[in-house]
Amino acid sequence: MAQPQPQPPNQDERRKQGRSNLTWILLVLTCLIVLAGPTMIVLVLGMLPTLVALIIDRTKQKSNSLCVGSINFIGVFPYIMGLWGGINDFNAAFTIVGDIFNLLVMYSAAAFGWFLFLTMPPIISSFVIVLQQRKVAQLRAEQKDLIDEWGAEVAAIVEVHKMEKKEQHMEHGMEGMGGQP
Amino acid sequence: MANALDQAVETAAAQEDAPVSPVGDGSASVPATPNDTAAPSAALPSDKPDQKPVDKPAPAKPKGKPTGIPEAPRNAPQPPLDAAQFPPVELNGRYMIYPAMALPDLNSPQAMAYSVEDRREPGRQLFALICKPGLPVRTSLMRELKSQNINGMIPMADYGPVFWSPVDQTAVAIVFERPLGGRFLDTFGDQPPRVNEYELGKLILEPVARAISELQAVDFAHRAIRLDHLFFMDKERRELVVGECLSSPPGYDQPVIYEPIERAYAMPSGRGYGMSYDDMYALGIMTVFALLGTNPVAKLNDDEMLSAKAENGSYQCLCGNERIPMALIEPIRGLLSDEEFERWNMEALDHWLNGQKKTPIQRRPATKPKAAFKFGGRDHMTARSVAHAFSKNVPEAVKIIKNGKLEQWITSSLGETVLTDAITGIIAACKVNEGSPDGSDDILVSKVCMRLDPHAPIRYKNFSFLPDGFGAALAVEYLRKGNFQIPGEILARDLLSFWVGAQESRTPDLTSQERTFQTLRGFAKINEMGYGMERCLYELNPSLPCQSQILRTTYVDHIDDFIVALDQVADHVDTRSRPMDKHIAAFIVTHFKYDIAPHLKALSDKKEETSLIGLLSLYALMQWRMKVPTLFGLSSWLGGLLAPAIGTYHSRTTRRTIEQEIPALVRQGSLPELFDLIDNAERRHIDTTDFDEAQVAFAHAEAEIESTVGEGVDQNKAALEVGERVTAMIAIVLSMIATTVIIFVQTM
Numbered sequence: 001m002a003q004p005q006p007q008p009p010n011q012d013e014r015r016k017q018g019r020s021n022l023t024w025i026l027l028v029l030t031c032l033i034v035l036a037g038p039t040m041i042v043l044v045l046g047m048l049p050t051l052v053a054l055i056i057d058r059t060k061q062k063s064n065s066l067c068v069g070s071i072n073f074i075g076v077f078p079y080i081m082g083l084w085g086g087i088n089d090f091n092a093a094f095t096i097v098g099d100i101f102n103l104l105v106m107y108s109a110a111a112f113g114w115f116l117f118l119t120m121p122p123i124i125s126s127f128v129i130v131l132q133q134r135k136v137a138q139l140r141a142e143q144k145d146l147i148d149e150w151g152a153e154v155a156a157i158v159e160v161h162k163m164e165k166k167e168q169h170m171e172h173g174m175e176g177m178g179g180q181p
Numbered sequence: 182m183a184n185a186l187d188q189a190v191e192t193a194a195a196q197e198d199a200p201v202s203p204v205g206d207g208s209a210s211v212p213a214t215p216n217d218t219a220a221p222s223a224a225l226p227s228d229k230p231d232q233k234p235v236d237k238p239a240p241a242k243p244k245g246k247p248t249g250i251p252e253a254p255r256n257a258p259q260p261p262l263d264a265a266q267f268p269p270v271e272l273n274g275r276y277m278i279y280p281a282m283a284l285p286d287l288n289s290p291q292a293m294a295y296s297v298e299d300r301r302e303p304g305r306q307l308f309a310l311i312c313k314p315g316l317p318v319r320t321s322l323m324r325e326l327k328s329q330n331i332n333g334m335i336p337m338a339d340y341g342p343v344f345w346s347p348v349d350q351t352a353v354a355i356v357f358e359r360p361l362g363g364r365f366l367d368t369f370g371d372q373p374p375r376v377n378e379y380e381l382g383k384l385i386l387e388p389v390a391r392a393i394s395e396l397q398a399v400d401f402a403h404r405a406i407r408l409d410h411l412f413f414m415d416k417e418r419r420e421l422v423v424g425e426c427l428s429s430p431p432g433y434d435q436p437v438i439y440e441p442i443e444r445a446y447a448m449p450s451g452r453g454y455g456m457s458y459d460d461m462y463a464l465g466i467m468t469v470f471a472l473l474g475t476n477p478v479a480k481l482n483d484d485e486m487l488s489a490k491a492e493n494g495s496y497q498c499l500c501g502n503e504r505i506p507m508a509l510i511e512p513i514r515g516l517l518s519d520e521e522f523e524r525w526n527m528e529a530l531d532h533w534l535n536g537q538k539k540t541p542i543q544r545r546p547a548t549k550p551k552a553a554f555k556f557g558g559r560d561h562m563t564a565r566s567v568a569h570a571f572s573k574n575v576p577e578a579v580k581i582i583k584n585g586k587l588e589q590w591i592t593s594s595l596g597e598t599v600l601t602d603a604i605t606g607i608i609a610a611c612k613v614n615e616g617s618p619d620g621s622d623d624i625l626v627s628k629v630c631m632r633l634d635p636h637a638p639i640r641y642k643n644f645s646f647l648p649d650g651f652g653a654a655l656a657v658e659y660l661r662k663g664n665f666q667i668p669g670e671i672l673a674r675d676l677l678s679f680w681v682g683a684q685e686s687r688t689p690d691l692t693s694q695e696r697t698f699q700t701l702r703g704f705a706k707i708n709e710m711g712y713g714m715e716r717c718l719y720e721l722n723p724s725l726p727c728q729s730q731i732l733r734t735t736y737v738d739h740i741d742d743f744i745v746a747l748d749q750v751a752d753h754v755d756t757r758s759r760p761m762d763k764h765i766a767a768f769i770v771t772h773f774k775y776d777i778a779p780h781l782k783a784l785s786d787k788k789e790e791t792s793l794i795g796l797l798s799l800y801a802l803m804q805w806r807m808k809v810p811t812l813f814g815l816s817s818w819l820g821g822l823l824a825p826a827i828g829t830y831h832s833r834t835t836r837r838t839i840e841q842e843i844p845a846l847v848r849q850g851s852l853p854e855l856f857d858l859i860d861n862a863e864r865r866h867i868d869t870t871d872f873d874e875a876q877v878a879f880a881h882a883e884a885e886i887e888s889t890v891g892e893g894v895d896q897n898k899a900a901l902e903v904g905e906r907v908t909a910m911i912a913i914v915l916s917m918i919a920t921t922v923i924i925f926v927q928t929m
Contacts, residue, residue: 059902059905061902061905061906061909062909063902063905063906063908063909064905064909066909066912066913067905067908067909067911067912068912069912070909070912070913070915070916071912071915071916073916073920074915074916074919074920074923077919077920077923078923078927081923081924081927085927113912116908116911116912117905117908117909117912120904120907120908120911121901121904121905121907121908122901122904123904124900124903124904124907124908125897125900125901125903125904126900128900128903128904129896129897129900132889132890132896132900135885135889136886136889136890139882139883139885139886140882140886142878142882143879143882143883146875146878146879146882147879148833149832149833149834149875150831150832150833150872150875150876151831151833153831153872154831154872154875154876154879155879155883156876157876157877157879157880158879158880158883161880
């Protein structure tokens, strides 16, 4: 009988960490539902677009989710404040989420979040590109000054590193080719 | 102008193939010297291999007396030089030497004589010998003679280098008292120079013996005692002296017959310093000639004469068929003894001169072999004679050695089984090394000759020398060929150790010589500045002037004069070349008493800049140690060469600063200052540190650029990601503001 392959230690750790996080989330959610059930109903239903954004956002930074969520929250927060300032029970909560106008406000905020996320980054990125180009030009000028003062040898380390990288790349390439049938 | 090299070459070449003297023609067995084949100069030959003779006057012919007494040929009278074109030169601020006033009668074989005026004592009768540039002269003996007079030898007044305009070179001039009575031989005119037995002791033996004795007291041998080299100092011809021995290496000018057998086998430059025993032998030969008025072996050529000496003994060879007065038999036999330990020394001669008798030397006839050994068309009766013949004909000798005939003869005729074993061992060793230089035919014959005749010189490829003559032989060989090929091979093959090993007993002198040669071998192996054969040349010839081409117009034989001489030639040389070569490096390391090993190491570095810094540091050290205040020429020369050394600094600013400061330091003539500028430790440290920092800064900048616009980086995507992050941040901030406002409004 074949022996089971031992899992790499970091994979095991990650799995354990994931289980631990899930346990904590469930525990907190249970507590919140028990302690602030009406608020949670408004929040969950009002923030549904954010949940969708979270699900479809596969990036590591989750910028999309953060952007939509932040603006969505602006739309939801006044109703939560209403609950906290008035009758804070399940009926009031269902009344709020049952009113289509309220939902329209919440989801419009989320839509505005989406709008922001779709329009702002290209504008900002063009600024960023300009800034980066300026920075590169400045660095190139500094390097030229260094070469003028110290000669081409000052770049020797960089050249050596580049060569090493190339060599490594070549070696890996050869290994890859060697691994193929 | 003429070429001393030619003369030296011819001399050295002639020693290998001693000319056969015409029988009874009076020229006898005179060694072929420069004058036989190469023309002596109008005034003085030049020594440098690259200099061609310009003016070759007629060679001097040995005097054609019917006596057959050999003479060392001297330079023939030269056409007079124009006094206006060649003005007198000053020696040591006192003596004026006149190139236009030659004194051919006083010429030496390797030096020409000129009239001299003493400024302090006008009217003093002097003459000067101008030595051949490059030929090693006996400076140490000159130094000794300057401080003390040797009775029985021509008095030396002064010596030193002078710039000799006829050859456009610096040469050594030696000033002597002029012998007013002329040469001893000249007093006889065409008559045989016969001196009767009653006058011989007082006239010749006493003064010459006094000279030998006084020279021995200061640890020198004359090595130029011969009949044609005797002079009368006074007009009345009462005071006889022996001529000079300073203008050439010891024994260099001696006709072969005057040399003891083992030294006679060597080439003239390789005969060695010798000892008073060798002078005593020459005195013996001279006595025989003076007594008989002729050369009894004039009909023999040098090889035949040497074979006769080897087989019968010198006395028997020369006097065997002559009538020698009874009273002189013992001294002549004693002086001509071929065994050094038997030969009469000064004490024995003194006793005889004072009328005391000495126990006669028992003549021991050489052991005759059962059969003669045929080689080279001759029957050889001794191993010594065979060895000499072998060295003259290597290809034939190899055949005889390899076919076993030699071993057979040694065993059957000489009965020397130990020698046979030794020869067998040499043949076997050469077979093992066949194909390599250690197994060559020349090595085989050379080693066999050493075994056959252990006292004879080392003979290899026509280069024959006794160990104490290796220095002079090396110098003359360089003069001849401009290279050290054969001496280098001799050191590499370690023939000197073999020669020492072949001797019957090991004396402290032999051990010391062996040690010296091991050291030289070590030097020769290292192919770096300050080592090699050049180092051997100067180690063995401490008084030899520096042979560098850079210093060819000057005469530098002392380290104190070196740096100043180099400074002086700086204006006349191509300053794109370096003021350094292997000769200069070897000369410095031999004579400079401070440790310069690190400088030499740097000097030999393949990197030009390191080598230049080594060069500058060496000369800076010399200027500082010798306390020479200014060296403008050399500073300027070196300053112009330092560009690669300045280039060792990374910083362009530092380089520019140094370049701007060099002219000022050159004007100061200070090499230490120049060196401090070029290789200042603090400046170099700062330069290195700053350069390292600059490298790091450059690498950081490169890394940043790479991360922004480098390979594999999608700048638009990255910028878009930044935009998304910024948008998210804006949204969060907006959310926080809005939340705060809502809370604020609700709670109001």
